[in-house]
Amino acid sequence: MHRRLSYAWFVSRLRDDGVRGSLAAAVPFITKMVRLWWWDRRHNVSTRHRVLKADLGVVGRSADHASAYEATDTTVLSRVLAQLNIGYGDYTFLDLGAGKGQALFLAAEFPFRRIVGVELSPALCAIASENCRTFRSSTQACKAIAVTSGDAADLVFPLEPLVIYLFHSFDDIVLRRVVAHLVESLVVRPRDVWLIYHNPVHRDVIEASGAFQRLFTGTDERDFRKLTYDLFHVLPMTQAAVKQAAEP
Numbered sequence: 001m002h003r004r005l006s007y008a009w010f011v012s013r014l015r016d017d018g019v020r021g022s023l024a025a026a027v028p029f030i031t032k033m034v035r036l037w038w039w040d041r042r043h044n045v046s047t048r049h050r051v052l053k054a055d056l057g058v059v060g061r062s063a064d065h066a067s068a069y070e071a072t073d074t075t076v077l078s079r080v081l082a083q084l085n086i087g088y089g090d091y092t093f094l095d096l097g098a099g100k101g102q103a104l105f106l107a108a109e110f111p112f113r114r115i116v117g118v119e120l121s122p123a124l125c126a127i128a129s130e131n132c133r134t135f136r137s138s139t140q141a142c143k144a145i146a147v148t149s150g151d152a153a154d155l156v157f158p159l160e161p162l163v164i165y166l167f168h169s170f171d172d173i174v175l176r177r178v179v180a181h182l183v184e185s186l187v188v189r190p191r192d193v194w195l196i197y198h199n200p201v202h203r204d205v206i207e208a209s210g211a212f213q214r215l216f217t218g219t220d221e222r223d224f225r226k227l228t229y230d231l232f233h234v235l236p237m238t239q240a241a242v243k244q245a246a247e248p
Contacts (some may be wrong), residue, residue, distance in 0.1 A: 039074045045131040047071045047102040056121040069099045076220050077106045088112050091161045096152040097169020101128035105122045108146050114144040125149040153177035157185040161192045168199040183211045193234040
């Protein structure tokens with residue numbers, strides 16, 4: 001985590017919880033940092049360091065709606081993907097707000113048809129591309145990994161079965177555009193789509209689309225903030241029903 005952020009976080013906890021409470025909170029925080037360091041080292045990549053929003057270097061209409069970059073924990077996504085009852089080879093894994101590529105590499109442990117990351121920040125996209133070059137894993141099941149620099153709000157979704165992942169990478173304004181384009185693509189070609197939303201600050205946007213059902217919400221117990229995550233699945237709607245959901 002960025003040094004300024006970790007210091008501010010610790011001072012805040014010290015003020016609110018006192019010394020004992022702050023030390024108790026620091027243990028899972030430090031544990032996560034060590035776990036992320038070891039994961040990076042083992043896979044020959046660099047994903048763990050946080051990047052503040054001001055340092056992303058993003059431009060365009062979605063720039064003001066972006067969030068700071070931080071690596072997710074290395075356990076949640078893998079656990080959720082393992083629970084999906086799907087033939088991975090029929091699906092494309094799509095990470096919206098791919099950052100430095102960590103989620104792409106976690107997904108590569110499963111035999112997806114291909115894995116694609118979309119990242120608004122050119123700086124993060126460059127790091128993710130380099131990480132794709134250096135990534136190594138003895139259990140890698142998918143080697144078709146690509147990162148593209150672009151705005152998720154303008155994404156034309158692949159017309160194939162999808163597993164989509166996002167970690168609160170942007171605010172509700174961008175998320176509405178993303179979901180609207182996704183629903184429009186379902187009108188063109190109804191298909192199976194799963195959506196994993198980690199730290200689901202704007203889950204109401206997805207639920208309001210009428211196209212997805214939230215199957216469950218879990219808690220990342222290993223994260224010091226106890227972040228939650230949602231798993232959504234596209235509703236088994238006819239093409240006419242999807243088209244109605246897409247209408248304003």
